[in-house]
Every structure is written in structure tokens, then in C-alpha cells.
Amino acid sequence: MRIIFNYLRRFVLTLFGVAGLVFVVIQDSAADAIEELGNGAYLYLNGQHRSLFIVSDAGVIVTDPINEKVAVAYRAAIASITDQPVRFVVYSHYHWDRVSGAAVFKQESAQIVAQKRCAERFRENPNPAVIAPDLTFTDSYTVTLGNRALELYYFGPSHGDCLTVFVAQPSNIMQITDVINPPGAAFPPDPLVPYIRPHNIQQFFAATAGLIDRLGIDEVAASAVFPAGDDATPISPPLAPASIVREQAKFWRLIDATVKRAAAERRVGIDGFVRLRDDEFAAFESYPGYRKEDLPLILRRFIGFHDMGR
Ligand SMILES: [Zn+2]
Numbered sequence: 001m002r003i004i005f006n007y008l009r010r011f012v013l014t015l016f017g018v019a020g021l022v023f024v025v026i027q028d029s030a031a032d033a034i035e036e037l038g039n040g041a042y043l044y045l046n047g048q049h050r051s052l053f054i055v056s057d058a059g060v061i062v063t064d065p066i067n068e069k070v071a072v073a074y075r076a077a078i079a080s081i082t083d084q085p086v087r088f089v090v091y092s093h094y095h096w097d098r099v100s101g102a103a104v105f106k107q108e109s110a111q112i113v114a115q116k117r118c119a120e121r122f123r124e125n126p127n128p129a130v131i132a133p134d135l136t137f138t139d140s141y142t143v144t145l146g147n148r149a150l151e152l153y154y155f156g157p158s159h160g161d162c163l164t165v166f167v168a169q170p171s172n173i174m175q176i177t178d179v180i181n182p183p184g185a186a187f188p189p190d191p192l193v194p195y196i197r198p199h200n201i202q203q204f205f206a207a208t209a210g211l212i213d214r215l216g217i218d219e220v221a222a223s224a225v226f227p228a229g230d231d232a233t234p235i236s237p238p239l240a241p242a243s244i245v246r247e248q249a250k251f252w253r254l255i256d257a258t259v260k261r262a263a264a265e266r267r268v269g270i271d272g273f274v275r276l277r278d279d280e281f282a283a284f285e286s287y288p289g290y291r292k293e294d295l296p297l298i299l300r301r302f303i304g305f306h307d308m309g310r
Helices: 008-016 021-030 068-079 116-124 198-215 243-264 278-282 292-308
Strands: 032-038 041-046 049-056 059-063 086-090 111-115 135-137 140-145 148-154 164-169 173-175 219-221 239-241
Touching: 032 068, 041 068, 049 068, 049 148, 049 164, 059 068, 059 140, 059 148, 086 140, 086 148, 111 116, 111 148, 116 135, 148 198, 164 198, 198 243, 198 292, 239 243, 243 292
Parallel strands: 059 086, 086 111, 111 135, 173 219
Antiparallel strands: 032 041, 041 049, 049 059, 140 148, 148 164, 164 173, 219 239
């Protein structure tokens, strides 16, 4: 893994801009980098986001343009490493914070690809910043371009309704946007977990783990950037061993098991909140990002599923 640009500018700006307008304005133009993963696969890093892209001998496959401003910087960063045109833009899911701003790629005649349910969502809940896909698929699809490809797999609702698992080929690196982020399994940053689809989350992880075994995938790429929490590595790494998927699945199983046990032992209040025992809190303490006050909120989401299937 080689980092093509460096992070120095961003750190300096982060140090100086503790709060306020100066930080926001400067951060927008500064946090920009490309991380090379090998065999034509790269991550484009901007702000808190990382997007996978693939450079082939017949053009470039881009994923998740993020927003209009980032997409322009994304296009310029790609131009700094290849003269190839961008031929495809692939959306990982329907959330606007990942898929807005494809106009810059559409201008050069790139085709936009998304899972069918994403396309439905864009029709029902349109956003002018989100350009509708030209090409949709149901279960799986491979975007092949010259000597490289991006494989797309849909295993049902997980994080939203249409999240698509990416596998870059021939590097055989997986990315599961917003679900898996190196370095390891983690506690969700938003305790309301409105995006989680409890009815299919276990099946989603089982299918993804099966794909990892079938394709012999060793590494999973990040879709987010956050402080690494130590002095040696200032930001979270771009890659993690594929075992991260089963570790994160274990987290959601623990949530599920905690809810079922509380229901069986009649420890769920009329408000739908679990009266948690100390040992139940302790079981989650080791997850990075753990916040004691957030755990009851996450469990509340799953109580709704357990009781009413919603
Ligand atoms: Zn999302």
C-alpha cells in the first residue's frame, strides 16, 4: 500500500482549526488523498469518506462520488494518476452522503450503475444532486473494463435497502460501505441505527462471509476515515483482514442475543427499553466507540424488531 499524496496539510489544519468557520472552509479543500491498494484498485480519500476506484487499460471505474464538490476533486485526483476516461460510476447504496454529485463523471459520458432497489428509492425520494442510474441489477453484476473489473453483490437489506458489496478484481479486495470499517469491528457511531435492517442483517453477514470464503478474499477496504486514536498512525487504516466481517457480525449477534434474553426474562419496560444487567453492558465494553448511554438506544431498535417485526 502506497499513499500518493500526504496527510500533512490536513493535520496542520486540524490542529489549528479547533472550531469555527476557518476549520470548515479549509478542511473542504485540504483533506484529499489517493491510497493505492494494488492491481489497479485505489481509495480516494476526502474528509471522512473513502471511495473505491479502479484504473484499467480501457478506462476508470469510480464508486461513490460523495457530493458535487468532492466529485470534482475526485476527478482531478484520478487525472493525476491516469489519462484514462471515467467510464462507470457505481453507487454502493442510496444514502445521499455517498452518492450525490456524479454530474462531473456523467459529463464525460460515464454510465451510472446501481442495484435496482436504489433506483426505486431515487425515484420515490428524488434529490436533484443524485443522478439516477443508467444500468441496474438485481442479485449480482460485474462491471468489466479492459483488464480489470468491479464485482457487485446484493444480499438483501442490511445498511439501508440496497447496499451492494464490492469486490475489486483482480486485486480481490472487498468493500462494504458504511458497514465494515478497518481496523476492526466497532460500536455504531449513531445509536439510533436508523439505517440497520434487523430482519436481514444476519443473513447479509452470512452471505458476505460465504462470498469471502468462496473468492478467497483476504482484505476488506475502508469507506470511512476517523482518528486512529494513537500517535503512530494518525488516521484509521485503509485495509483490514477479511476476518473483520465475521467480527462485526458477532457484534450484531450479541445485540440480538441480548434483546432475546431480556425479553425472555421480562426485563423490557413498557417503553421498549431493556433494563440491562452490568454483565450485559460489560460484554460490549471492548468494542471501539462503545458508549454506555448509547447501548440501550441500539437495543431499543432491535426490541421493535423482536416485538413487531419492524
Ligand atoms: Zn449509508
